[in-house]
Amino acid sequence: MGGSYAGLFAARVLSDYAEEVVILEPDVIGADGIGSRVPQRHQLHALLAMGLVQLEAWFPSITQELVDGGAPLGEGDDVQFYLDGRLKAPLDGARMLGATRPFLENHLRRRVMSLPNVRLLRLLGRGLVFEGDRVAGVATEAPDGSSREVIDAELVIDAMGRSSRLAAWLSGHGWDSPVTERMDLDLGYATAAFERGGELGSTVIAHSSPGPASGYLPTLTEAGALAAVEGDRWSAVLAGYARDRPGSDADAFLARMRQCVAPLREVADNCAMIGDVATFHFAAGQRRSFSRLRRFPGGLIVVGDALCSVNPVYGQGLTLAALEANCLAAYLRSTTSWRNPAVGYFRRAEAVVEAAWQISSLADLAQPHVTGPYPPGYRLTRWMADMVTTASVIDPGVNSVYMDVVNLLKHPQALRSPKVIARTVRVLLAS
Ligand SMILES: Cc1cc2nc3c(=O)[nH]c(=O)nc-3n(C[C@H](O)[C@H](O)[C@H](O)COP(=O)(O)OP(=O)(O)OC[C@H]3O[C@@H](n4cnc5c(N)ncnc54)[C@H](O)[C@@H]3O)c2cc1C
16 A cells, blocks of 8 residues: 555565555556646655665666666765754765755656556555454555455555554454554755856755754754756755744745855756745654554555654655565565564564654654653763763774664664764864
8 A cells, every 4th residue: 555665665675575466556656757646746856875875776777767767876076964054074975966856756656567467456444354364355446435445465554654554443343553652843845956157066966954963953054955866956955843834935045045054045046947846834843653553454564654654854754664565575575474463574663763763753852842852871871972972073993883874774773883983082072
């Protein structure tokens, strides 16, 4: 259920194990890759380094295909991260692709739909069909409500995004509902496209965020990012919380870009805006936990935003969907029957989600308007994270581990290793 990024990834994994994979997706996605049901597709989507690794692992040569289609691949100095307005030391191994979400997803969709045992039905999932203690199918409806049918299935995957109705479907049949954690964020996003020439040389990604020096507030520089994308365009995004949310007025967008770091200022001053500014309001991060439920049916998996949807400023969503697909593959390899509750999958996936949640929630909780929930030991963790973050601006060694964690290549635990702590102390004492 759901044929967007997470559903497509899950279908790719399933195609290795199932006779037939049926994707239920009610949206009509045009050649522009947009459709009407996933409004955030208009926003700039960064693909973290781990996301690119996973994409290539499941879809060999897709990076080259995307590059051939016009998406620039940034390496080393082409990828620039600023913290509190200061450019961080370049990373030797940095590798990020500049592409819009529709372009990236369209390539993924084409690859998945070319698999011989995958097909797509333009249907809306309306509920689950149970047989004893397992899911045996999906009750569906045509998007215009004209017809209903049940699709039998041995394994059902919820990839319906953050507003998935799965919890209500389960409790409606007497099963346990997932434990849901929510963090109110009140985040505003605005994205605009610009014509791209040679104004920034080989720059592919420029990302700027407030950090410890500004108390995580946009006092030293506005939060924003820029990506060189297919079609010789720049895609620029601005982000802000609560009363600081960016609006859709083009002049205000340009004025705010000029309060940002040099690459965004440069583009605002020298490049023509294409089309309108698209805005998005992200009210809250949320994650659902299934691994400890007592009454949960067999034959049911949850992936993507339906499982966890974190603050988008950290660019984790697409990469999480890919990592959860890996968890699905590991589960399918390890299990002898899909009829049992997929506890093994949920344990793995929730461990991956926990790592991403730790990274994003730690920074989110530094925002004065965010009021929790605070994890145990928050103050100490926050203090240590601020030290490491500050050192990462000065020292390439600390920055390398820091960026690996941000890119989901390493677990956040890596930032608490004695080696990183010792180096952080040395760097800060010497500065
Ligand atoms: C403003 C913003 C910016 C973001 N930026 C980034 C970024 O820079 N990098 C990044 O990695 N991530 C980013 N994300 C996160 C990313 O967009 C999500 O993680 C990603 O879309 C999750 O994919 P998904 O397939 O789980 O859900 P979705 O993309 O939301 O798709 C859900 C799908 O389910 C379908 N569906 C819904 N109901 C039903 C039903 N009843 N039956 C069948 N199908 C149904 C929908 O039509 C849709 O196709 C951002 C998110 C936002 C909001």
